[in-house]
Amino acid sequence: MNTTPPWTTTPLTADLLRGALDLERTAHGLLPHRLPGWARAQYADGQLAMAESQPAGVRLVFRTAATAVELDTLPTKRVYVGAPPRPGGVYDLVVDGQLAAQGSVPGGSTLTIDMTDGTAEHHQGRPGTVRFTGLPGRDKLVELWLPHNETTELIALRTDAPVEPVPAGDRRVWLHHGSSISHGSDAASPTTTWPALAASLGGVDLVNLGLGGSALLDPFTARTMRDTPADLISVKIGINIVNADLMRLRAFGPAVHGFLDTIRDGHPDTPLLVVSPVLCPIHEDTPGPSAPDFSTVSEGQLRFKATGDPAERAFGKLTLNVIRDELSSLVRQRAADDPNLHHLDGRDLYGEQDFAELPLPDGLHPDAAAHRRIGERFAATAFAPDGPFTASHDGAGTAA
Template sequence: MNLITIPITADLLRGALDLERTGRGLLPHRLPAWARAQCADGQLLMAESQPSGVRLAFRTRATAVELDTLPTKRVYAGAPPRPDGVYDLLIDGRLAAQASATGGDNLTIDMTTWTSEHRPGPVATLRFTDLPGGLKDVEIWLPHNETTELIALRADASVEPAPARNRRVWLHHGSSISHGSDAASPTTTWPALAAALGGVELVNLGLGGSALLDPFTARVMRDTPADLISLKIGINLVNADLMRLRAFGPAVHGFLDTIRDGHPGTPLLVVSPILCPIHEDTPGPGALDLTALSARRLGFRATGDPAEVASGKLTLRVIRDELARIVAQRAAEDPNLHYLDGRDLYGEADFTELPLPDRLHPDAAAHRRIGERFARLAFTTTGPFRNGDV
């Protein structure tokens, strides 16, 4: 089989805000270099380099495609092995094949001390064969939960960038749940599912552990072209125990002000946290459940004192109340600002049926439910993202 080597260029990628040339290949980033330079937090840098929502998109007659990648596999000491990241190949918008990359670098993380060790590994090759003949649009969605350097792309026919689709661009920011934690594959994270159902192009700034109202994230959103914008705020602020109510309200206002500097009339949806019983009434910080870890299960717990809510500590109930108040206050002068209670996406009945396996993150079935509900609540004729708003 004769394969042509295809240069991997920016016009073949969607969903990334920056591309870094490394000594081995091309590393997609979801935050630009100037933003990364403003925060040296290892969790943020790991999260933004994991290409949730990033995909290669090209038009070709090829029936065989190969992709060389260098993934970074996370290994949590004492915890069960994590499954390999999944690559979803779509043809004309429909899932046609899946693959995982073996090899790659290993990042071993000790969650009791939050130290890590990085070990280099070999490049992996993914092969997609027996693709249908004829001209088609191909997308390869990169793993949402594995840092992925792109080394080489090959095909048995020429490749050109997929033509721009006449679709609105949806820019979303949130926590690990929006990032896709515990989803089955990159096209089944709840934002990817909602985007497909809503017929929009996704730019996903879901950043695991890092939806912390950082000013640089607001400026990135301000400067990123978008027709629709949403923010899912709350859970990371509680489990990081990062701020008190006095700081939270002004920080939300400032975040929204910055976005509005670049998108003054864009539909903007503020989404409060989904149900998470451990943090509904108990503040953070969140911590690893060592009892679960000793049984080789991953679990989390809340360690704060509910009595401290009176002095300004944040819980999910406090955050929902404050977000609803802020949006109602601002919406009087900003008719394109909207609020969605996260419990309308995943609430008490959902927790009974589809409990959070680690008490923090939804599983694959819950991701699907959240994505379908978001699409129904946001993109249909009565939703804030209905066609005609732009």
């Protein structure tokens, strides 16, 4: 007896996707982007190109009575020369708001990155399939979250019952921008990055513009945020500025003002939360740039170190403490005329006591447990009855 289900193939279209700002048709299928095409045309940075194409916060959303779901994709997996192998990207299947299953796609293409000279080589691979079975046969809301740290071309969606797109509901949209920590760094899965977890706890829809290594106050990122519909906005600023040794104090303040001015051009009254860096001991008082420390690779671990000179703070070099002071002062100044602008000290999300309990494994990035703690604390602060993102918030102040 043939028990193969009658598969239905549903075209992959924009009305099935949340969290992507652009969709590119490729030779294989559909590639979600988190920066629009015009913005991607304004830089030639391979790190940013990789980061924005990794679908942090991007998910397929649909209603169906299907008991089986298959998604064909072509993932691009990263390989770092001299570093331990990275785990495969994780797909989270959420049914009616609850995590129901997880899976991965084997194989795929590879991007081999040499951090010693900044080069990268792409090797084309074959598509694969992630499969989920045994789902309840009733009508249900399905969210299939794509790996937050693995570029993913979508090829085909198959189910054993028809699929219906879900129109935008009455949940508020939260637009967030930050560094690799906001992108998801070493979170366990796409729904447990701290922004995804905070969005779930806060009952909002997430658009995640966390861009690993690339929260650099780029004007095209500010214009993207200006043009993206949102009910709530946050920007987490600082660590990448120090990592890259990108600018001095003289340039930093005006750059932040310009970034916020651009966002306000499109969102003049939207609650806007400025978040300073979480604790990172190597850069609290030591400037960048950051550099990989390969001395522990033989032990299966890659760490990072600060290579700047603390004495150079006198000449305007930036550290995390310098940036926190500047952001606090800047937001306080602007909030006098902008009652919907707020500030949160990142150490309230992850500080010295947290580092003692949950140290940063590589010196820069929180682990899965720390991501959960940061997400829970952000939600408890931002979505509190008197927090900046409460539905009834109508005044100025800070969240810290």
